[in-house]
Amino acid sequence: MKKVLCAALLGVAISFHGQVKVQDRPLPLSEPRPTAATLEEWGGRKFGMFIHFGLYSELGGVWKGKPVDNGYSEQIMGNAPIPLEEYAAVAKRFDPEKWDPDAVVALAKAAGMRFIVITSKHHDGFSMFHTAQSKYNVVDATPYKRDVVKELADACRRGGMKFGVYYSSIDWHEPGMDHYIEGNSNLLSDAHAKFNVAQLKELLGGTYGSLSEIWFDMGKPTPAQSKLFAETVHKLQPQTLVSGRVFNYQGDFTVMGDNEVPEYGIDEPWQTPASIFGATWGYRSWQKRDDVQGKIQENILRLVQVVSRGGNYILNIGPEGDGSVVPYEADVLRGVGAWLKPVGEAIYGTKASPFPDLDFGYVTVGEHAVYLFLKNEGAPFRLPGASETQWTGATFVGNETPVKVFADGADTVVQPPPDWLHEFLPVVKLTYRGPLRVVKPKIAAEADGSYRLTAQNAEKFYNYNGFGYEDPKTLYKMRWEVGAGCYAATFKTAGSGEVALVAKDAERAISISDGKVLKVEVGPDTAFEITPKEPFLKGTALPLKLEAVLLTRCP
Ligand code: FHN
Numbered sequence: 001m002k003k004v005l006c007a008a009l010l011g012v013a014i015s016f017h018g019q020v021k022v023q024d025r026p027l028p029l030s031e032p033r034p035t036a037a038t039l040e041e042w043g044g045r046k047f048g049m050f051i052h053f054g055l056y057s058e059l060g061g062v063w064k065g066k067p068v069d070n071g072y073s074e075q076i077m078g079n080a081p082i083p084l085e086e087y088a089a090v091a092k093r094f095d096p097e098k099w100d101p102d103a104v105v106a107l108a109k110a111a112g113m114r115f116i117v118i119t120s121k122h123h124d125g126f127s128m129f130h131t132a133q134s135k136y137n138v139v140d141a142t143p144y145k146r147d148v149v150k151e152l153a154d155a156c157r158r159g160g161m162k163f164g165v166y167y168s169s170i171d172w173h174e175p176g177m178d179h180y181i182e183g184n185s186n187l188l189s190d191a192h193a194k195f196n197v198a199q200l201k202e203l204l205g206g207t208y209g210s211l212s213e214i215w216f217d218m219g220k221p222t223p224a225q226s227k228l229f230a231e232t233v234h235k236l237q238p239q240t241l242v243s244g245r246v247f248n249y250q251g252d253f254t255v256m257g258d259n260e261v262p263e264y265g266i267d268e269p270w271q272t273p274a275s276i277f278g279a280t281w282g283y284r285s286w287q288k289r290d291d292v293q294g295k296i297q298e299n300i301l302r303l304v305q306v307v308s309r310g311g312n313y314i315l316n317i318g319p320e321g322d323g324s325v326v327p328y329e330a331d332v333l334r335g336v337g338a339w340l341k342p343v344g345e346a347i348y349g350t351k352a353s354p355f356p357d358l359d360f361g362y363v364t365v366g367e368h369a370v371y372l373f374l375k376n377e378g379a380p381f382r383l384p385g386a387s388e389t390q391w392t393g394a395t396f397v398g399n400e401t402p403v404k405v406f407a408d409g410a411d412t413v414v415q416p417p418p419d420w421l422h423e424f425l426p427v428v429k430l431t432y433r434g435p436l437r438v439v440k441p442k443i444a445a446e447a448d449g450s451y452r453l454t455a456q457n458a459e460k461f462y463n464y465n466g467f468g469y470e471d472p473k474t475l476y477k478m479r480w481e482v483g484a485g486c487y488a489a490t491f492k493t494a495g496s497g498e499v500a501l502v503a504k505d506a507e508r509a510i511s512i513s514d515g516k517v518l519k520v521e522v523g524p525d526t527a528f529e530i531t532p533k534e535p536f537l538k539g540t541a542l543p544l545k546l547e548a549v550l551l552t553r554c555p
Helices: 002-010 036-045 055-059 073-079 084-093 101-111 148-159 190-204 223-236 292-308 327-346
Strands: 012-014 020-022 047-051 115-121 162-168 213-217 270-274 312-317 361-366 369-374 381-383 390-396 404-408 411-415 427-433 451-453 459-468 471-480 485-494 497-504 506-512 517-522 528-532 545-553
Touching: 036 312, 047 101, 055 073, 055 084, 101 115, 101 148, 101 327, 115 148, 115 190, 115 213, 148 162, 162 190, 190 213, 190 223, 270 292, 292 312, 292 327, 292 361, 312 327, 327 361, 327 369, 327 427, 369 381, 390 404, 411 427, 451 471, 497 517, 528 545
Parallel strands: 047 115, 047 312, 115 162, 162 213, 270 312
Antiparallel strands: 012 020, 361 369, 369 427, 381 411, 390 427, 404 411, 451 545, 459 471, 471 528, 485 517, 485 545, 497 506, 497 528
16 A cells, blocks of 8 residues: 555656556656656657857857957857957847748758757847846847847747747846856856846746747856746746756756766756857857768767667757858758658657667667667677567668567577668667567676675666756666575665665665665566665755675575
């Protein structure tokens, strides 16, 4: 009864072993928040367009005739540095008459992107929307006089494209905040937090329609300020996702570091933001742009890596000061789209790979199908631990060429026909009936059948976007695959505390300290896991440093 009640209250997770267990992940934050269906839909979009567009686009990474190369070009004000009045004067000539929002939406579609997020205000504090909070905005301060964010929101609505905005919590245009500090981790005054809330109300009040996400970025808000920002968004639009860079664990999705593809699976919705050239997001007139094919392939690979680990990929363009899209960037996007179009079923709406890292490439999981993205010629390809799945066939996606699939021990072997590799990253679809059963490889046992579990050989799980940009992640779960049976577990720890031990069917709360010995049963389909004591909140770290757990067989 207790277990059923817990499962009902906390939700349940079905593991790839086909088992139902109490949810071993953080509890959601305060309501209202986006529903599970919204999160699922957001997670299924997989590929979107980021746009960094602002006064800095007009400068194109050049100040007083010289390239400024000591940081991102959208931060040229801080990098050059440019005095506030001189930077603000750029607005007088910012007239992006070639800005064509419908063409931008069409380009996103050609790339296979399913959402667009544009900078409504970057760190320079210049608003690209018609705010009533300051005249320092694109309508009141430029010859263009039109609301760029609104123009794009309307084009997205016309084109059936999801739309969101980037919002910098810091503002170099504010007195006392007018300079770059390390990590962009400026503290926010109460007055500035109020200013942000007033702008958020404008952005979410209806003028810009329903926002799919609001991409908070940077600054070092207090926990109360982060909560205030997230609550302001959700009160107005409960289904708008708040990015993790609102910090203090208040976001609805995790944001990786810039251009970072994580090495770990992550147990919550997440996104990798990427720029076409890692050194800038805003337009840089002097950027050397060559090898467009290489750039296309680099971005296809990053998209697939992110999707195979369960995330969304948002790829940036930096329009020029006249509003035009850099032709090279458009070519890269179209190139990715040309690859993606015939294999879209292997990307959109898929789930993360249940396999450990695979030498041949990447895997995603769809409806009764596993997709293999083949990086190299090393056929045949092996899927470890999947032989208990009832495979029903395999073909290349896009051209339906049949592929052989057969079992070899615990491996499933995939053998394409001779001369199969004609294009970059082809995709094979393996269909199956019933559940997808994948037995994870066990960690190596000692000669006497015992195990030494350490942080090094654990599968680790993190919460991201903690207290600030420099403190992005919290280790909250460690998991080890070991043989089934009864063990005496001896804990070696620095410190002591209460944790939950998940070993067979359910978790149990235990106090552990150095030298503690406990009897543990591990089931045939379960792993040995340590998490904070349940229920725990997003961001709760393990309360102690676990040096090792020695598992010796019961007599
Ligand atoms: O400081 C910003 C940067 O200019 C850019 O907007 C990126 C995009 O992820 N975010 C911050 C750095 O991570």
